[in-house]
Amino acid sequence: MMDSLRISCAHDLAYVPQYAGLATGRFAGRSIDLVFYKSNGTVEDTVGAVNRGDVDILLGSCVYGLRLAETGMSPVIVAQSNQQTRHVLAQRKDGTKAFGWSDLRGKSIVVYPGEAPTAWAAFTYALAQAGLSLGDVKLIFGFTAKDAVAEFIRGVGDVFFxxxxxxxxxALRVVLPVCQQAGRLPWSVYMADRSLHERKGSVLDRFATALDDTQKWLAAQSADTVARVVAPYFPQYTPERLEAIVAFYQSIGLWATTSTVQRDQLARWSQALQLGGLLASDRQLTDYLGVV
Known part of the structure; x- marks a missing residue:
């Protein structure tokens, strides 16, 4: 008999592990069926789906867990999906020397619009790890997504976040992945209310085990293999584009190699969120989020 778990998350290539687990039968092998809730993309709806009981698990940023705690729930992390931010600093392919982190002082950075505040927190933390602050760089905001790309390629700014x-x-080249300085972070985790874990603990344990099996399988595969396996879930991409994105994610170690959340990563992410203003300076993520 299959046990269903309803998951609220964005339909995104960043979450390849769960789709690879479905495609390779690893969830089915543990008698788990995943049902995805299509959020409208807002924090209110993503978190609200858990509050309303529309889903069992939320996959996303730990910051969502803070929102769950604010509503009176007792969120716990049941598994980890991603261990890096996928954001980068890029330069034009114009023959100029690739910047290092220390070279950013005094440089103008075009900021791509619409990024989550957690991406900004990770970038701020990465700057701090490099001995820099936002006061050491010049930020260019205000472009639309399309114009930000076009204007940077045209020559506006020195670096593109x-x-x-x-x-x-x-026309672009990735020179500085943010994760290079920020380190590994519990970027995307599966969270549930503690009451659900108490009721469905064995199901969630089997889910975490299947995810762990998938993550270890992913770590040993080529980008071509992974892209072909998950392609049915992402028909909007050409095979070439899909493989290129998977290869990039593999190059920065986006996906965790174990579903067990790492406490050192939680501590590091707490520091970054404090610096970014998303967590009070006297608080840790574990004050709001349990780990099972």
Whole structure:
């Protein structure tokens, strides 16, 4: 008999592990069926789906867990999906020398619009790890997504802060992945209310085990193999584009190699969120989020 788990998450290539687990039968092998709730993309709806009981698990940022706690729930992390931010600093392919982190002082950075505040927190933390602050760089905001790419390529700014997928452009080159300085972070985790874990603990344990099996399988595969396996879930991509994105994610170690959340990563992410203003300076993520 199959046990269903309803998951609220974005339909995104960043979450390849769960789709690879479905495609390779690893969830089915543990008698788990995944049902995805299509959020409208807002925090209110993503978190609200858990509050309303429309889903069992939320996959996303730990910050969502803070919102769950604010509503009176007792969220716990049941598994980890991603261990890096996918955001990067890119330069034009114009023959100029690739910047290092120390070279950013005094440089102008075009900021791609619409990025989550957690991406900004990770970038701020990465700057701090490099001995820099936002006061050491010049930020250029205000472009639309399309114009930000076009204007940077045209010559506006020295560096482009952007999502990794967008950076895979013929006229751009990724020079500084944010994770290079920020380190590994519990970027995307599966969270549930503690009461559900008490009721369905064995099901959630089997889910975490299947995810762990998938993550270890992913770590040993080529980008071509992974892209072919998950392609049915992402028909909007050409095979070439899909493989390129998977290869990029593999190059930065986006996906965790175990479903067990790492407490050192939680501590590091707490520091970054404090610096970014998303967590009070006297608080840790574990004050709001349990780990099972």
């Amino acid at each position: 952007v999502d990794g997928e967008v950076a895979l452009h013929d």
